[in-house]
Amino acid sequence: MKFLNTFLLFAVGLALGQAQPAYREALWKEVAEAEKKGRPKTAAAKLQTIYDSALKAGKHAEAIKALAKRITHEGAVQGSKPEEKITRLQDELGKVPAEAKPLLETVLGHWYWQYFRQNRYRFMQRTATAEPLGEDFTTWDLPRLYREIDLHFTNALADGRLKTIPTRDFADLLTKPTLPENYRPTLYDFIAHEALAFYTSGEFAAAKPEDAFEIKATDPVLDSLDKFLAWNPQTTDTASPHLKAVKLFQDVLRFHRTDSVSAARVDADIARLLFGKNSAVGEGARDRFIESIRDVAENEPGQLSAWARFHWATALNEKGELVEARRVAIVGRDQFKDSRGGKRCHNLIAQIEAKTIDVTTESVWAQPGAELSVRYRNITEAHFRLVKADWTAARKKQFRVSSSAQRRALLQKTPVKTWQHSLTPTADYKQRAEVFDTPHDVAPGFYYLISSPRADFSDQNNRIHYTPVWISNLSLVLRSRANQLEGFVLEANSGEPISGANVSLWIGNRPENSRERKTATDEQGFFNFSKGPREYYGDVLVRNGKRRVGTTSRNGFWGGQLPEEREEQQIIFFTDRAIYRPGQSIQFKGVAVKWHHRKNEYDII
Template sequence: MISLIVQTAVADGAAQSIYDKEWQAVYELEQKGKPRSAIDIVNKIYERAKADKNEAQMIKALEYNIRLSSRFEENHFEKGIAYIQQELPAFSQPSSQVLHSLLADLYLGYYNSQRYLILQRTNVVDYELNDMATWDQKLFAEKIFGELNKSLENKTLLQNTLASVYEDILTKEDSLNIFRPSLFDILAHQALDFYKNDEFMSSRPAIRFELDDPQMLDIADAFVRLELEEKEDFSMKFHALKLYQDLLAFHLGDKDPAALIDVDLSRLNFNYDHAIFEEKDKLLLHTLEQMESKYIDHEGVAEIYYEIALQYDRSGNKYAPIISDEHKRDKAVAVQYCENAIKEFPESYGAAQCKILLKQIREKSLDCLLDYASLPGKHILSSLEFRNVSQLFLRVVPLDPAEDRKQRQNWNNDGKLKEYRQLRPVKQWSVELAVDADHNTHRTELAIPPLTEGYYGLMISDNPAFEESKGVISINNFWVSNISYISKEQDNGDLMFYVLDRAKGQSMPDVKVQVYEEHYDNNKREYLLEKTGTYTSDQQGAFIIQATSGNSNRLVLDFMTDVDRFTSPNFFYISKPWHQPEKAVRNTHFFTDRAIYRPGQIVYFKGIVIERLGEEHKIVKNEKISVGFYDVNNQLISEIELQTNEYGSFSASFTTPVGTLTGRMRIQNEYGRHYISVEEYKRPKFEVVFDPVKGSYKLDSKVTLSGKAMAYAGNAIDHASVKYRVVRNVYYPYRYFRWGFYPQTSETEIAFGETQTADDGSFSVAFTAIPDRSQPALYSPVFNYTLMVDVTDISGEVHSAQKSVSVGEKSLLIKLDLAEMVNRDAVEQIAITTTNLNGEKE
């Protein structure tokens, strides 16, 4: 078969120049924006290729026809699909497989263009529908899946067909790609792109296919021998793994392992992302290190270096210096692997990836935290957070508050930095940072030398020229001042201020305060400050700014003495409070005999009308009201006129509609509304109840949770199906939050399965309380295991329930019954309560 295809390609070589000329004309018309004229030539190419039996050119013409039609055809996806289906019988294998792959791509394109509408549709029952406008997500997935399956039929033929045979329809990069040497590689990877799409993995049946076997991350030879069992009807993950097995088995014997390395790394990444077993990070790293040893002399090892480096970089993000030095050196290890890849195989794809990762790991960062105001003549403490910086250069420059505000308002960072560099510093020095090259973010504290009163800018950089192009720069503006203040809003909207000595807290009299109001100048397109008043603090350091209107004004305060000055860091808003005249407000409180009804049932309701004026409430007697009944589409079904009695109440009834859309309906009048549900429902016959969790459990021990399915009539629901799953979450005691550290956690499924209820309706589920060993034991993590069950009786009625149990290294919680603030002389005794992790008293 290969020889026939190759001979066809050679035989057609003499006519290839004709195709080239015609395609060049198509490209030129496309560039000129004339798709209809281009299609005319494409159709001629198709007919010529059909006569020449040049199926590669036929496929290219089909694909180009559809692409050009999309420029002006409204329903181009539907028409393109119909066009390919019409021409498909004219193609032989393996060309027909290529068309099936193209059909899958068109169905997916239609789905993506209509995703918003499709996701709102309920499941389609009639699977013989031909109108895509009525399909739901599941039907699209099945249709695409079916076309992709057809594209991979006759696997042997596809594997023996070189990709270069179809170079007319492949990009130059694809046709020469050593990672996709055969047509099977190209079509299989097309299918994998769909199988790995998380959007089509959204279905969550109780029993489903999961990547729960550590062999999923084993070396390729072991993985291809792994027996996979499809536990659900339509598992995208299962089919992705099966296809990975086919690809790996196909390439295991290759002389050049380039394609094998590429697909194996893709498989490992996919399996890692979806694995639910423990210590998957260690397993992945172990397998990558085995691959490194096996392919140490092949260029493909550079990609393996990159994947190992990526793993170390990710684990380096877990470094928490407040806990331990674990993962401290991981990013440095990642750098070493990247450097090896670039050094050994500088032109490889892996080296290119490593260069990007290296740039990210080595990226510098610098951030300084500084109080807005500090005392004169005292050292000023600042907190510095930095990464990949070993030396700092610091300058303190004097600033004019008005000019600096203008620069910051214009967001002109370049102009601001240039201006700061030109200022003569009042202090400048350098600091050597005693840190190793671990590429982690570190934190330290720096002392700024004492300064006199004034407004300053602190410039910090890793280069003495303070040029942003050569490194990183941090700028903080701050005041050095003895002046501080506190403020309080009065009931009438006035603002009262107390000016205080920043060091002693004593009142500061005779401080001059200039008040500025901010407003936007439309002509200048900037915010301006307009002086609106001057105040002087009294002997108690107080002054009051009166609210003069109902409009909210943004104020800035400038405090001054003969030797000191300070500007408020934030705006103050001042306005006269607006008091709306109180009006009587009426409310109707509705009551119905039930919350849910069937179509055609009578809804008995009652209402009470109450009028409120301020704090006074009274019933509304003998007043006529109109009550309406509305369906789910907000259409009035029925309306009745009623009158409240001497107790302010009324009552009546409505009949729920039959033959209309069911759902949420409402009863309402002018003063209130009440919602009810109208559904074609069956009364529940049984319930699922869990037994209380007694005692405590240990990590890595067996945990058994039990429950019962009991009918409301009192009898047991025996031999009912119980589908279950157990998920684990992690939480930490509250006290650790104050340090600003919260370890990374995620929900993990640790067990799932199916059992049955016994004769007495009871059931039990046992699982092992496996901890997340990546969580730091120092902070006493508590692992919460939630069992979720779906119980289905013989008639098909389903009820769900869930029960949680918490397990940790420490089994007791101690709680002090004590207020946040107490008078120590009044405390005679303190109540202490001890409970286990499940809240039961011990």
């Protein structure tokens, strides 16, 4: 269960858990009609009526839904500024009954959090100041905004009555549950998990103080439930989001420790272990997580065992123990295949068992010596076809085979060469690489190398790769510098330069707009073209008698200017560390240097 989208936070189309009088139900329909017609002012007025009526009738969930939607629509009339929406909701906080405040505090905390996410770059660029900050939260620094969000979640959870209020009583305010209701049985559980999402998000790491609280891999956060509940972390950083998460997890788990139905406790315990794994520093965190999550999975008889097994298997997969990860996930899938954990286990098994092949090779096969590198997993054969292709047509498509029509056309061509290689089985499900020689009995020219794990090259449930290659005893070397494109044409096997080779260049940022330019190599096999500073992409084709060679990908060429030949100076600073916390002293030193490239002069000033 979670809050709906911030800007349409409480949608009207949800099934209501609290009965509504007929006239309020009619008003909700009128609100929906006004929204459909794009009339936010009309919708806001009707929502005010609903709010007043629901509040008077003690229907707090319905009232808060109407209030939040009304503020959103009033904001749309004012120009849809998120900061105005937050200010309006803050003003309403002192007006609502005490029973409604915890949820309103939670909504307000979410809106502040959402505002940070939308303006993250601004807060990250601000430094903390010793001056008191005003009421305008748009000017706050990161620590001040964190304290405000923390305050609202803390205030929401301070109401002890929340643990006695069933979540279903506030169904107006929640989306249709994606989890069973007994995972979040009370309003306290719902708000606590919303607050935990904030404290464990890590989004306010940049606001850490110098004495920041850190969870170590050896701490009880990754221990058994009993040891975790007995843990009393000691730190001077009492505002730490990690510390607050630890304390809140402990409170939630104590609350449900003796429940006759274990779902809420086990779900929170799994979340606690995941938090520990993701936030603990030092070696061994993943191994301790695996040990603890295994105990949860093996001792929980219900469907949450599949959820625990998914995270257990995921950690094993990350560790590289794919065989064991698959075994663990299969048990979770087979025991509770329709549960959240069972479905995730199914997906993880499919990921581990997935057949993959990736073929890389040199762009020009000069005989002998060219090689194929095959990286693969879960296949035992690699099949290959060489298909003759038109280089000019391929150039216009940037050598990509992206459309189904292109793929079909290449697969329907009669290959000039077919072959296959047997591959060593990957019983450990890990990727393996093998290298093979390319065929020696193929005529020179431009081809597509088509590779497939299956002999029939079917495009159904198959991974097919298309790689453009030249077979030629010519070698083309390119470089770009300033507004020049330069290169050499050489004999591939001996490196001898080829003079008089015809070189064509098509240059332009779009292949369809590029123009052909021609030149020839000199006695050193050298050629060059001038180009504009904004001409970044191009293709080259070389003709030498009947021999051909060219590029096989869209080449990027630097378009800058050569630097002016003059003396230059620079100061290079070194600091004693890469990152600092607020208040730490920065130690640095600098080296001043000067140089003149043309005169080959380099000195320390």
